[in-house]
Amino acid sequence: MDIRDVARRARVSTATVSRTVNRVVTVDAQLAKRVWKAVAELGYYPNRQARALVSGRSRVFGLIVSEITNPFFPEIVQTFETLAVEKNYEILLTSTVHDPKRMELAVRRMIESRVDGVAILTFGMEDELLEHLRFRNLPLVFVDVGPKSPRVSNIRVDYAHGIRQAVQHLAAMKHEQIGFVTGPLRLRSAVARKDAFEDSMREIGLPVNPEFIVQGDHRLEGGKLALQTLYKLREQPTAVLCSNDMTAIGVMRQAFELGIRVPQDLSVVGFDDTRLADFMIPPLTTIQMSQTELARLAFDALYKEVKRETPSPNGTEYTLKTQLILRSSTAFPPSNPASNPTKSRSTSRNRTADRD
Amino acid sequence: MDIRDVARRARVSTATVSRTVNRVVTVDAQLAKRVWKAVAELGYYPNRQARALVSGRSRVFGLIVSEITNPFFPEIVQTFETLAVEKNYEILLTSTVHDPKRMELAVRRMIESRVDGVAILTFGMEDELLEHLRFRNLPLVFVDVGPKSPRVSNIRVDYAHGIRQAVQHLAAMKHEQIGFVTGPLRLRSAVARKDAFEDSMREIGLPVNPEFIVQGDHRLEGGKLALQTLYKLREQPTAVLCSNDMTAIGVMRQAFELGIRVPQDLSVVGFDDTRLADFMIPPLTTIQMSQTELARLAFDALYKEVKRETPSPNGTEYTLKTQLILRSSTAFPPSNPASNPTKSRSTSRNRTADRD
DNA sequence: AGTATCTCAGTAAACGTTTACCATGACCTC
DNA sequence: GAGGTCATGGTAAACGTTTACTGAGATACT
Numbered sequence: 001m002d003i004r005d006v007a008r009r010a011r012v013s014t015a016t017v018s019r020t021v022n023r024v025v026t027v028d029a030q031l032a033k034r035v036w037k038a039v040a041e042l043g044y045y046p047n048r049q050a051r052a053l054v055s056g057r058s059r060v061f062g063l064i065v066s067e068i069t070n071p072f073f074p075e076i077v078q079t080f081e082t083l084a085v086e087k088n089y090e091i092l093l094t095s096t097v098h099d100p101k102r103m104e105l106a107v108r109r110m111i112e113s114r115v116d117g118v119a120i121l122t123f124g125m126e127d128e129l130l131e132h133l134r135f136r137n138l139p140l141v142f143v144d145v146g147p148k149s150p151r152v153s154n155i156r157v158d159y160a161h162g163i164r165q166a167v168q169h170l171a172a173m174k175h176e177q178i179g180f181v182t183g184p185l186r187l188r189s190a191v192a193r194k195d196a197f198e199d200s201m202r203e204i205g206l207p208v209n210p211e212f213i214v215q216g217d218h219r220l221e222g223g224k225l226a227l228q229t230l231y232k233l234r235e236q237p238t239a240v241l242c243s244n245d246m247t248a249i250g251v252m253r254q255a256f257e258l259g260i261r262v263p264q265d266l267s268v269v270g271f272d273d274t275r276l277a278d279f280m281i282p283p284l285t286t287i288q289m290s291q292t293e294l295a296r297l298a299f300d301a302l303y304k305e306v307k308r309e310t311p312s313p314n315g316t317e318y319t320l321k322t323q324l325i326l327r328s329s330t331a332f333p334p335s336n337p338a339s340n341p342t343k344s345r346s347t348s349r350n351r352t353a354d355r356d
Numbered sequence: 357m358d359i360r361d362v363a364r365r366a367r368v369s370t371a372t373v374s375r376t377v378n379r380v381v382t383v384d385a386q387l388a389k390r391v392w393k394a395v396a397e398l399g400y401y402p403n404r405q406a407r408a409l410v411s412g413r414s415r416v417f418g419l420i421v422s423e424i425t426n427p428f429f430p431e432i433v434q435t436f437e438t439l440a441v442e443k444n445y446e447i448l449l450t451s452t453v454h455d456p457k458r459m460e461l462a463v464r465r466m467i468e469s470r471v472d473g474v475a476i477l478t479f480g481m482e483d484e485l486l487e488h489l490r491f492r493n494l495p496l497v498f499v500d501v502g503p504k505s506p507r508v509s510n511i512r513v514d515y516a517h518g519i520r521q522a523v524q525h526l527a528a529m530k531h532e533q534i535g536f537v538t539g540p541l542r543l544r545s546a547v548a549r550k551d552a553f554e555d556s557m558r559e560i561g562l563p564v565n566p567e568f569i570v571q572g573d574h575r576l577e578g579g580k581l582a583l584q585t586l587y588k589l590r591e592q593p594t595a596v597l598c599s600n601d602m603t604a605i606g607v608m609r610q611a612f613e614l615g616i617r618v619p620q621d622l623s624v625v626g627f628d629d630t631r632l633a634d635f636m637i638p639p640l641t642t643i644q645m646s647q648t649e650l651a652r653l654a655f656d657a658l659y660k661e662v663k664r665e666t667p668s669p670n671g672t673e674y675t676l677k678t679q680l681i682l683r684s685s686t687a688f689p690p691s692n693p694a695s696n697p698t699k700s701r702s703t704s705r706n707r708t709a710d711r712d
Numbered sequence: 713a714g715t716a717t718c719t720c721a722g723t724a725a726a727c728g729t730t731t732a733c734c735a736t737g738a739c740c741t742c
Numbered sequence: 743g744a745g746g747t748c749a750t751g752g753t754a755a756a757c758g759t760t761t762a763c764t765g766a767g768a769t770a771c772t
């Protein structure tokens with residue numbers, strides 16, 4: 001069952017079948033009709049491999065993530081897939097699982113499949129490594145860490161905006177002892193978040209207590225340990241901002257085990273706004289870094305680069321905003337007499353902090 | 357940069373390069389060495405499309421899920437990918453998002469990519485539809501709902517085992533009023549879970565109160581609504597078993613909003629043992645249906661079928677067990693004087709109910 | 713009417729591999 | 743030493759498309 005069978009049945013040449021199927025406008029309406037009829041009758045599906053081979057374009061985009069089981073990624077994969085399907089692309093999904101072997105393998109897989117471009121969404125975890133393993137000047141898109149070179153785009157995340165909102169939100173409720181649990185500091189993005197926190201604190205005139213900044217690992221365990229550390233201090237924070245949602249969940253978990261109530265005794269803010277945030281008890285106030293938006297930017301970057309007649313000399317820069325999403329894990333600090341848990345808010349829908 | 361360049365440089369024919377790269381044993385060690393050297397020097401990567409075209413095997417398996425954002429699936433995708441990579445397969449991931457259009461598209465994508473087999477892991481959600489759109493007698497693997505025909509395998513899930521354990525666990529703590537929140541009852545798997553619950557109750561001599569069985573939707577909202585319904589009854593359950601983890605989380609969330617404490621006032625048990633279960637506060641006791649095991653079974657089913665010289669006439673049946681995982685969302689019912697929340701347990705590691 | 717231009721469909725050469733078949737030479741066997 | 747058997751490498755034909763080129767007929771122009 002190939003294009004020749006269709007051609008025979010429609011009494012045309014294979015070229016005409018090809019043109020029809022690819023919706024080339026120059027083919028006569030009558031003929032096209034005959035061709036489509038034959039296609040339907042025979043149940044003909046064009047062979048992707050043959051198409052790719054001769055046309056030199058595979059219509060596949062690679063997508064590299066650190067691990068799909070990280071709650072940050074499923075949404076990205078979903079959106080990326082949807083976009084790809086719309087444009088008749090396929091996606092080659094690989095996860096590095098933080099393993100150098102797997103990273104190398106990922107690159108090899110991309111090349112052997114002759115992908116038309118690849119999105120590296122690993123957040124500075126392993127981007128350098130991947131970049132090192134030179135893709136043969138394919139369209140590439142990184143977040144934050146991409147090199148300035150032809151055909152490679154970058155999505156710059158504006159971490160500061162959302163973090164500033166969060167700090168101001170806490171300050172407005174008269175929190176003065178605000179802690180921060182970082183991610184692993186070899187991550188560019190983790191450092192950026194921490195810096196943004198410190199800047200925001202200074203900006204609003206709150207002291208940055210170095211003891212209140214403790215390192216986590218962007219996972220549950222790190223959050224738990226961090227809170228333990230914080231609660232061994234002489235003075236303790238009344239609010240803690242976390243470098244990602246998993247960390248915040250760890251903090252909440254540890255609080256639960258220590259009998260500390262969230263948000264009455266301790267306010268907690270996450271980062272990412274993964275779906276998890278809204279599943280928590282209480283629902284987690286967090287800084288949104290839209291995963292769907294990120295996926296969309298990444299896909300568009302690749303798609304546009306592929307469409308370009310002449311490669312972009314220095315890539316393109318995109319920006320992704322972040323913003324505070326208010327839920328129910330923050331409230332006035334316990335010492336404050338106006339104590340009034342944010343709880344009541346939780347009945348209304350999630351709100352962004354921008355206007356409301 | 358193709359196989360001919362390599363052949364030229366190694367001063368052999370393309371056939372020899374091909375054989376070397378494919379590790380055919382008959383090629384002389386000396387020659388092979390020359391070939392590998394040339395491969396390395398030129399940075400040669402074989403072209404998958406060309407390989408697939410001529411060999412007739414794409415080395416790609418399709419994987420159809422309902423939605424990647426459903427916490428049940430990421431783990432599956434991860435495992436499936438890992439297994440595939442090991443065997444030098446790629447994976448074509450599609451999600452139906454419960455949309456008939458997307459299902460049809462998924463099938464089309466599979467066929468156009470000439471996949472060597474496909475795993476349909478959508479849990480009776482849309483399997484019938486997918487099956488209807490006949491794959492051209494490819495190796496297929498379903499869970500629960502596959503038809504008996506050549507080359508299609510089935511993974512039968514033993515829902516009863518885990519559910520029985522859960523009911524007995526609750527009964528052992530003297531719960532007598534046990535509720536059940538079902539999934540959407542058009543799902544085979546949801547019905548199976550409900551039936552298993554009723555059977556287990558009867559088996560242990562507990563009454564099945566129809567009022568205590570309320571329908572959910574396998575999502576957060578359904579769980580919340582279900583608990584509202586249950587708490588409007590004259591008599592209320594002291595424990596509720598849920599058809600999946602999301603439902604259980606919904607129940608917990610609603611309990612939180614109603615001021616009902618879990619597990620002191622209400623014991624909650626989930627189903628699936630998604631990662632979420634362990635993130636909850638308190639950590640959710642749930643029935644595990646191992647996602648990694650499921651992925652492994654699915655992959656192996658396809659792989660073995662592909663390797664067979666002669667197609668299996670009636671597919672193969674695999675079985676997946678389920679079992680109770682004890683965490684901290686269950687305790688003695690409040691009325692019972694021996695009231696003693698399971699809390700203390702939570703400090704030790706998760707345990708299975710089989711032996712401990 | 714003759715020629716130039718345009719439109720549209722067909723012909724056939726790629727694309728980069730694998731692999732059936734053949735050729736060569738080494739080694740046995742009698 | 744002739745003939746047979748083996749081991750191994752080369753030749754070339756596929757695989758199923760796309761697409762540059764060609765050519766035939768229609769239309770327009772002078």
